[in-house]
Amino acid sequence: MAKRKTKFMCKDCGYESPKWMGRCPGCGEWNTMDEEVEIVSKGPRGAFQHTETIQQKAMPISAIQTAEEPRVKTELGELNRVLGGGIVPGSLMLIGGDPGIGKSTLLLQVSSLLANQNQRVLYISGEESIRQTKLRAERLGVASDELYIYAETDLAKIHETINDVQPKFVIADSIQTIHHPEVTSAPGSVSQVRECTAELMRIAKTQNIAIFIVGHVTKDGQIAGPRLLEHMVDTVLYFEGERHHTYRILRSVKNRFGSTNEIAIFEMLQSGLKEVLNPSELFLRERSQGGAGSTVVASMEGTRPILVEIQALVTPSSFNYPKRMATGIDQNRVSLLMAVLEKRMGMLLQTQDAYIKVAGGVKLDEPAIDLAVLVSIVSSFRDAAAGGMDCFIGEVGLTGEVRRVSRIEQRVTEAAKLGFERIFIPSSNIGGWDFPEGIQVVGVETVREALNIVFS
Template sequence: MAKTKTQFMCQECGYVSPRYLGKCPNCGRWNTFVEERISEPKEERKSRVSFEGKKSKPQLIKQVSMAEEPRVKTAMEEFNRVLGGGVVAGSLVLIGGDPGIGKSTLLLQMSGQLAATGRDVLYVSGEESATQIKMRADRLKVQSENFYLYPETDMKNIRDSIEKLHPGFVVIDSVQTMQEPDIESAVGSVSQIREITAELLQISKTNNITIFIVGHVTKGGAIAGPKILEHMVDTVLYFEGDLHHTYRILRAVKNRFGSTNELGIFEMREEGLREVSNPSEIFLEERLTDANGSAIVVSMEGTRPILVEIQALITPTIYGNAQRTASGLDRNRVSLIMAVLEKRANLTLQNQDAYLKAAGGVKLDEPAIDLAIAISIVSSFRNQGTEATDSFIGEIGLTGEIRRVNRIEQRVNEAKKLGFKRIFIPKNNLQGWSAPKGIEVVGVATITEAIHKAFN
């Protein structure tokens, strides 16, 4: 009898070793190696063949026919925006998020809305029974004649059911619970996830079926499984939020059919997820009018302008080195702006601890937030508040100049719509357009000029 060959594979990055290792030399994680059998290579390789037996072949690009409806819109405009305008036919979408954040709720609501368009939807669950899903569906008021539930984990049976029903949409909840019978490894291992995703990709592309995959996340916040999983799919969405708060953020980190900067905001209620059409009001509703260390910025998230409050707390340090802590902001960006303020605005911040955050749990990473960060730091350092109806937009250079930003008209109009009376923008952004009535637009060229006009 031939000796069984085994290997050890890291469950975090997919690194293969002939022997067990405590620490992975590739990703540096501890105790992530799992023993797996090495299966004999198969002579028959999977090719892209549809359920009707059609094989892919080379063809001229002008001969490629487009679908009549390249995108299918759901009733959730926030979901459509994140996907780039709607669900693309034949796409493979991966949705990740923390346990209990609402991934299954989001997909169940979305499945009911897609089924209402007249197309069949197959919801495959490896974690819940059909009765449990039905209980949640009744609570969410999801009912449709085209909605099929299928509690199954065997990938062969799932493929047969897809071939039999030929639905327009398939939901796999979750990929870590599915099992490929031909792969001799544990459920949820790197090999299983890789092969299952590859088969789902083949089904999606050859039969023009849109497939949504739910992926668990690790403690570090990344989707569990090999990194190749995110490279194989068309779109990667992260469902974020705080379990102690009702608001959820759906963010695209990869999208072959749209922008990767879009985000959708939802509120979790008893009857399910409700869209938040004006998120700026949420981020500003609890702002104190006379508080110091606060500044409002109009940030662009994809094509949407959002007003966010940036808060800063500057206190004298009691340690040898001053601390720099940021939540929702890049810590390195905060350190850079504080260095510019100390050098160009003559503020002594080297002996001050700095704590900054973007209120509401949103993450900001565009250059246009620099001026608001600087103003909030100056406000807290001087213990002097800014005007409640002021907002700030601009990128700060190392020489203290305020550099131009994009989409300035949309930003100013959003601030005016929410009742702001004055907005500070880069001086170079004043050209080529006219400011709307009802809001004063102040152009500033340097950080010193901005500080002088904001606090005088």
């Protein structure tokens, strides 16, 4: 006989409680406790068999042999770089993004590239039928005998199919549609997502299969389901971009086999996704030189320097509390930098609305963009254009000093490649390296010094 048991589980941290609570004791979030109904069976285990794990013994760390992980490279060089050099066999990768952004298109394209290398791929579709997947494949020009399509949501049947097909790569689209036969809650619930991911992880590790799982995102841009999901997998990728624009950004936020914060730029075409090899040129293509409120910053995205345009619009406010809006930059950072201008430079910005935007849809979160943001705000406030061929790099402190940043050589070299004539960097970054030819490097110690040179 089976006994029904009701419990409440936090969808963010997985905390369990026998009764509902408004605030989760585990993570402190409000309204995250969902009711789960489970069946506790006193009889033998059901038909579903879990993947057997290999018994490991404790070993001294000095006796453990290490070697570099073997990787399988695809023909998409941008994807290889984001993954740290290629796909690691036996790894579990999670890719999330808004509906309709192109996650399935990207993975179907990757499946085709792997299948063309005589790598057997199993594409599991829980949201579309085999015919629907075939229609998309025909549009992308995907056709290979090594690519298997399987439409199923039952994890037990998926496990049997993996054992029968013996693939090297598996794509599960999506994890919210797959259900575990021994978990009684609905597909997409906290329990189902956790158990299905755990079973797929055991399959990946024991059979040395690289598995991609697709995850839906919430309205806040976070992957739906328990936050434990991101901790379980080896790699977390976010596929970002505006649905009405053709460019997409694949961002790595977690990678056990490579660096994080790497990004790859793709262009969505009728025939699929095409990688963009020079994103700096892309982001600056439509920039209008000589316009007030526009500056260029050399930002580091992982190991790659990217030149991005920062735009500012400062206008008199008609409200008692001026607006502060930012797109692509933390709004609190903008308020902090404007406070530095008011205190250290004597600018009256309390009666001005400020709108800051990073052109191209990129999100910047490193401190090296501070100087460029400040110059763009001052440029719009004074209605005076900064140098059209100037680039700005530097972190700004609360006392108005310009602090050193990392990887200055790569940033300056990237600016020189795109023809910039002058670049402003912290004075503490000058020394110990050779400047590239064709660009003037200006070292500044304070914000006041930088503004005096730019607007002189």
